[in-house]
Amino acid sequence: MHEAASAFPPPRDDAPLVVFDFDHTLYDGDSGSHLFKWLIQRAWWRQLLAILAAPFAGPMVAFLPTRRAGISVFVWIGTIGLHRRRDLDALIDAYVAGHVDAIQSRLLPIALEVFRAHRAAGDRVVVATGAPPELARAILTFVAHHDVPVVGTLVGPKFGAVAAIRHCHHAMKMTMLRDAGFIQPVAIAYTDSxxxxxxxxxxxxxxxxxxxxxxxxxxxxxxxxxxxxxxWGCADRAGQRVAG
Known part of the structure; x- marks a missing residue:
């Protein structure tokens, strides 16, 4: 499970396209929520803003039609004062470097073995996630999959912060996969959502x-x-249990 990336063959010309979601698929939990909680906890005034926003933004997160808007409130609170995507990327790298053990403990061994098997077979593997792609890439580096393409939510300056400008979510996930060059039919898709x-x-x-x-x-x-x-090992989730 911990081979160097060079141990995997390049995808075959006729390789099937295999798409993995990230949160609750390869990672036990919501990686973006964990990141933005940390971003908010960096300052007392961000925490205060989050407490004030929770009564109206929190319920919005629970429902699919309003989820994006609710999440955006907390993302704005965590990133207000940032003005460039690379500013957020630098904080993501700092967050991951400071939480190595906690993050590694959330990577799902069964999921990673399936992921590894597809790569070893020469399949065209891509991760498509609602999280910022820099976050998924940084986490995948722990298990020697840093070279796997990641399609994720695009962020940029917005309202004095860094926020989603194209959310890799629902039908937009398919659009963003195609825009990234993954135009062949999806052979296998793994996701919880x-x-x-x-x-x-x-x-x-x-x-x-x-x-x-x-x-x-x-x-x-x-x-x-x-x-x-x-x-695949999420204790609080359903599905037929797969032995490790």
Whole structure:
């Protein structure tokens, strides 16, 4: 699981496209939320703003139609005063460097073994995530996958902070994959999220991993019969448990 990146063959010319989500798929939790919590905790006044915003922004995060707006409030609080994407990238690198053990403990061994097997087979593997791509890349470096393409939420200056200007989420995830050059059909998609239904429905072989318990019936209804619904080690999530 910890090979050097050079140990993996380059994708074959006819390689199938395999797309992995990141949060609750390769990583146990929401990596972006963990990052922005740390960004907010850097200063007492950011924490105060977050407390004041929580009664209206918190419930928005819980519902898909308003999730982006709710998250954006906390992202703005965590990044107000930043003006360039590279400013946020520098803070991401500092966050990851300062939380190595905690982050490594959240990487899911079963997921990483599946990820490794696809790379070893010469498949065209890409990570598509709602988190900033610099965050996913930095975390994947821990397990020698820093060279895997990552398509993620694009950020830039906005309202005196650094915020999402193109959110890699729901149908936009498919658009951003195509814009990044991944135009072939998706052979296999791995994700936990109902927000990724467009990705799962586009895949020849969708695989649901670590779903919320309340989403399982919906996945069984809208995805092809026999679609695997697995649990790769998220204790608080549903799915058929896979032995490590």
């Amino acid at each position: 109902s927000a990724d239904l467009p990705l799962l429905q586009a895949a020849v072989r969708p695989v649901v991993v670590n779903p919320k318990a309340g989403s399982v019936a919906m996945f069984r209804k809208v995805l092809p019969a026999g679609t695997p619904i697995l649990n």
